[in-house]
Amino acid sequence: MPAACPAHANDDHPAIPKQRVGLLLANLGTPDNYDYWSMRRYLNEFLSDRRVIDYSPWLWQPLLQLIILTKRPFTSGAAYKSIWNHEAGESPLLTITKSQTAKIAESMKTLYGDDVMVDYCMRYGNPSTKSKVAAMTAAGCTKILFFPLYPQYAGATSATACDAFFAALGDEKWQPIARVVEPYFDRPDYIEALATSIETAYAKAEKRPDLLICSYHGVPIRYLTEGDPYHCQCQKTTRLLKERLGWRDTEIMTTFQSKFGPEEWLQPYTVEEVARQAEAGNKNIAVCAPAFSADCIETLEEINEEIKESFEEAGGEHFTYIPCLNDDDLHIQALSATIEENLKGWLEPA
Numbered sequence: 001m002p003a004a005c006p007a008h009a010n011d012d013h014p015a016i017p018k019q020r021v022g023l024l025l026a027n028l029g030t031p032d033n034y035d036y037w038s039m040r041r042y043l044n045e046f047l048s049d050r051r052v053i054d055y056s057p058w059l060w061q062p063l064l065q066l067i068i069l070t071k072r073p074f075t076s077g078a079a080y081k082s083i084w085n086h087e088a089g090e091s092p093l094l095t096i097t098k099s100q101t102a103k104i105a106e107s108m109k110t111l112y113g114d115d116v117m118v119d120y121c122m123r124y125g126n127p128s129t130k131s132k133v134a135a136m137t138a139a140g141c142t143k144i145l146f147f148p149l150y151p152q153y154a155g156a157t158s159a160t161a162c163d164a165f166f167a168a169l170g171d172e173k174w175q176p177i178a179r180v181v182e183p184y185f186d187r188p189d190y191i192e193a194l195a196t197s198i199e200t201a202y203a204k205a206e207k208r209p210d211l212l213i214c215s216y217h218g219v220p221i222r223y224l225t226e227g228d229p230y231h232c233q234c235q236k237t238t239r240l241l242k243e244r245l246g247w248r249d250t251e252i253m254t255t256f257q258s259k260f261g262p263e264e265w266l267q268p269y270t271v272e273e274v275a276r277q278a279e280a281g282n283k284n285i286a287v288c289a290p291a292f293s294a295d296c297i298e299t300l301e302e303i304n305e306e307i308k309e310s311f312e313e314a315g316g317e318h319f320t321y322i323p324c325l326n327d328d329d330l331h332i333q334a335l336s337a338t339i340e341e342n343l344k345g346w347l348e349p350a
């Protein structure tokens with residue numbers, strides 16, 4: 001009987017690996033090092049993304065290439081150097097993402113045995129989203145669950161991560177079926193993990209802080225008026241946290257940090273608000289950063305160095321930075337439960 005196709009007639013039919021489900025965790029990015037050229041490469045990729053900076057490239061690219069990328073790699077490189085994980089030779093965001101991935105992989109193994117392949121990728125820098133989608137497809141993942149590790153949606157984070165994921169799928173001959181995990185800021189288990197981290201920090205503090213500032217990464221106000229729901233999701237995160245903690249309105253507030261460029265961004269700006277609070281008599285404050293699933297340059301350097309300095313210069317006395325949830329057990333449990341819900345219909349726990 002003739003073979004069904006010429007490739008079947010001889011031995012050059014491609015090997016087909018065992019089919020599995022891929023779980024791809026995605027975070028923002030990281031430079032490979034803090035030297036000028038590594039920083040320039042990273043910032044160029046990041047700041048050329050039109051989900052982040054939406055000006056016309058005709059206007060933006062000359063400014064970026066000729067002015068911003070001649071100076072900023074030096075200042076950002078120095079900031080990265082001050083927080084770098086020198087032992088591992090990588091940024092803290094990368095170290096934490098690896099640990100989160102390993103812990104989530106462990107909980108997936110308990111639930112599903114070897115049926116799920118777990119890995120992580122970065123939107124900018126390495127490992128790229130494209131390389132990880134290709135590796136998962138080659139390893140037999142015919143379905144991929146993509147999980148942008150941002151509690152709140154923003155076009156500049158979640159959407160651009162998805163754009164890179166969908167573009168990578170577009171390059172695959174045998175394109176995996178895809179699902180994306182939605183923002184998780186209002187999940188009770190995430191709020192519980194956040195509230196517990198705050199209660200633990202407050203229990204350890206010498207003196208109870210007068211105020212908790214929830215400092216979120218900012219975006220231009222224009223992005224909100226053009227339809228990005230990030231601002232509302234940040235405000236709701238603080239409200240849910242306040243309700244879970246059982247606190248009064250005067251004990252907790254929302255601010256925004258990391259302003260970049262000349263436009264007006266979401267306000268109040270953290271760096272100014274901490275100084276106002278110190279001047280108003282709140283000499284003992286705590287700051288947490290619920291928009292970040294992992295500590296990074298924006299928390300370790302900007303909050304714990306620049307913003308702390310602004311508070312102390314205005315007469316503030318005690319500044320407590322409450323770390324991100326990182327690889328805390330409750331955080332990993334909340335992320336794993338979110339993943340389990342999103343895998344339903346594809347896989348059931350054994």
Ligand SMILES: C=CC1=C(C)c2cc3[nH]c(cc4nc(cc5[nH]c(cc1n2)c(C)c5CCC(=O)O)C(CCC(=O)O)=C4C)c(C)c3C=C
Binds near residue numbers: 053072093156260
């Ligand atoms: C958590 C949510 C984030 C939003 C929303 C966001 C919007 C946004 N960011 C920029 C510009 C910069 N962001 C930078 C770093 C950075 N941003 C986020 C997260 C969000 N950004 C993270 C997690 C990080 C840290 C990455 C790390 O490697 O540690 C920087 C780089 C700082 C530097 O190196 O100088 C810039 C610049 C814009 C313009 C924007 C909204 C439009």
Ligand SMILES: [Fe+2]
Binds near residue numbers: 217258
């Ligand atoms: Fe950012």
Ligand SMILES: [Fe+2]
Binds near residue numbers: 231
């Ligand atoms: Fe809003």
